[in-house]
Amino acid sequence: MTLIIDDNNKCECGAYWQTIGFCANGHPYPNKEKMMNPINIIEKITEQIKDSNATKIILTKMEGESLLNSLSNLYPDNCEICMGKKGGTKGNENIIDGKTMCDYCSVEHFNKQYFKKEEEKK
DSSP: OOOOOOTTOBOTTSOBBOTTSBBTTSOBOTTSSSOOOHHHHHHHHHHHHHOTTOOSOOOOHHHHHHHHHHHHTTSOOOOTTTTTTTOOOTTOOEEETTEEEOHHHHHHHHHHHHHHHHHHHO
8 A cells, every 4th residue: 555645745944744733843834823723624524514415525725725734644654664653743753873763663772772782781
């Protein structure tokens, strides 16, 4: 299965946008002071689906962008070790020994290195 990840949806600093309207480094979303709440957009879609006469779901461009941005954060992170299977936060990866790792894999890597050094001391 192939996952398509929108790597162009980043802040100027390179961090991914979060659902709260800021990038992972705290910069505000540039198109609007505050992104639209994705829950409100989903409620609007739900109401349109419930309408028996509706044949299309209509969103404004900003609603669509906000919803897509929120959904893109559900994609797996770019961890080179576990390939996003451990559930790390996208945009919060660490570069350790030249490899991109999620927090879970970076802690495991640190523990292996630390305990290896402790064993060598004995």
